[in-house]
Amino acid sequence: MSHVSPIRVAILGLGEHMQENLLPMLQVADGVQMVAMCCRTEEKAQRLEQRYNVRAYAGSWETCLDSIAADAIVVAGPPHLHVAVARYALLRGLHAFIEKPPAEHPSQLRELAAIEAATEARCTIFVDYNFRFGTVYRQTRAIVERYGPIQYAKLRFLTAKPRSSMWNMSLVRSYLYSVGVHPVEMALDLFGPPRCVTSGITLFANGRFALQVGLDFSRGARADLDLGNYWNKFETSTEFVTGAGILGVVKDHRDARFVGEGIANIRDESIGGKAHVEYSLPVARGGMDAAGYANAFHSFCHSVRHGTPSESPLKNSLPVLEVLERIAADCEDGVAKAGREKRGPSE
Numbered sequence: 001m002s003h004v005s006p007i008r009v010a011i012l013g014l015g016e017h018m019q020e021n022l023l024p025m026l027q028v029a030d031g032v033q034m035v036a037m038c039c040r041t042e043e044k045a046q047r048l049e050q051r052y053n054v055r056a057y058a059g060s061w062e063t064c065l066d067s068i069a070a071d072a073i074v075v076a077g078p079p080h081l082h083v084a085v086a087r088y089a090l091l092r093g094l095h096a097f098i099e100k101p102p103a104e105h106p107s108q109l110r111e112l113a114a115i116e117a118a119t120e121a122r123c124t125i126f127v128d129y130n131f132r133f134g135t136v137y138r139q140t141r142a143i144v145e146r147y148g149p150i151q152y153a154k155l156r157f158l159t160a161k162p163r164s165s166m167w168n169m170s171l172v173r174s175y176l177y178s179v180g181v182h183p184v185e186m187a188l189d190l191f192g193p194p195r196c197v198t199s200g201i202t203l204f205a206n207g208r209f210a211l212q213v214g215l216d217f218s219r220g221a222r223a224d225l226d227l228g229n230y231w232n233k234f235e236t237s238t239e240f241v242t243g244a245g246i247l248g249v250v251k252d253h254r255d256a257r258f259v260g261e262g263i264a265n266i267r268d269e270s271i272g273g274k275a276h277v278e279y280s281l282p283v284a285r286g287g288m289d290a291a292g293y294a295n296a297f298h299s300f301c302h303s304v305r306h307g308t309p310s311e312s313p314l315k316n317s318l319p320v321l322e323v324l325e326r327i328a329a330d331c332e333d334g335v336a337k338a339g340r341e342k343r344g345p346s347e
């Protein structure tokens with residue numbers, strides 16, 4: 001039996017993502033006690049308290065957090081709320097697990113990262129880029145890296161949404177900050193900040209578009225990103241390629257496939273250049289582990305308990321948001337140009 005005190009967690013931003021993905025994961029997380037939920041309305045607080053059997057407070061989240069004893073905050077709301085919660089947590093020495101995107105512009109993150117640098121030893125701030133923590137994603141990356149450093153990555157993140165603006169942003173920015181932020185962060189986690197960003201947009205009817213993004217890094221590494229909201233569901237794939245041409249592919253966070261001469265199969269027998277190996281890597285708790293929610297939260301809890309550095313601090317999100325802004329500026333130019341061409345030369 002463990003004698004370590006549980007991490008007392010307060011929950012904020014009880015929308016779709018929190019209720020569908022994060023709360024089921026938090027309910028089974030080891031060494032965690034949910035002590036409060038903070039909602040904006042009394043009616044919702046009552047409903048959630050009954051459903052989850054956790055004390056729920058209505059009204060201002062600051063008043064709620066000021067009045068309870070918690071060690072950590074878990075928040076999944078709009079990005080302006082993430083900024084406010086990050087600042088609140090940093091200034092009070094509270095730990096915080098914050099959904100992506102952590103802010104709506106890099107300028108907000110610069111300020112927060114400066115406070116984070118000054119208080120790093122006091123509290124853990126973890127930005128949840130869950131897909132990078134997916135079990136199959138991490139295993140595939142680790143297997144490929146046994147054959148040498150990854151030199152090239154191709155990330156495909158296609159969705160059916162957003163098809164309308166969110167968070168007072170343009171539609172392109174809404175997509176980038178809600179979905180595109182994942183593959184950009186994954187690419188920067190592999191290779192560091194890029195030295196060159198190129199991007200282009202293809203527009204379709206009804207607010208749909210495809211984005212092609214190329215990121216060039218030092219030491220000749222590159223990532224190509226196929227993005228867009230023109231698909232009819234959420235579909236992802238990631239390819240990792242080493243300098244020697246060993247290839248690992250993760251599809252929809254679950255299936256892994258390996259290609260390359262000399263790569264070993266499960267029984268460590270080498271296969272030839274024309275063959276490929278397909279693994280169904282074991283995922284203990286279904287979607288929670290495959291999509292990385294549980295692993296990301298586990299990493300956060302580990303940093304909180306042992307005082308080790310966050311695996312996803314605010315400062316790491318700064319170059320990510322800077323890349324998003326570069327892509328957004330290029331693509332919004334493309335959207336404006338397409339609008340002018342459609343209207344014709346007389347207007």
Ligand SMILES: NC(=O)c1ccc[n+]([C@@H]2O[C@H](COP(=O)([O-])OP(=O)(O)OC[C@H]3O[C@@H](n4cnc5c(N)ncnc54)[C@H](OP(=O)(O)O)[C@@H]3O)[C@@H](O)[C@H]2O)c1
Pocket residue numbers: 012013014015016017018038039040041044061076077078079081099100101128129130177178
């Ligand atoms: N990592 C992933 O895979 C993933 C997937 C989906 C979403 N997300 C992220 O999760 C976040 C939430 O997304 P969602 O789809 O759950 O959105 P949502 O359904 O709109 O929920 C957002 C919640 O934030 C709270 N909120 C909004 N404005 C607030 C304010 N000013 N003060 C206090 N609370 C406020 C509201 O909670 P109350 O009604 O309880 O007050 C609302 O229900 C977003 O940042 C999104 O990017 C991540």
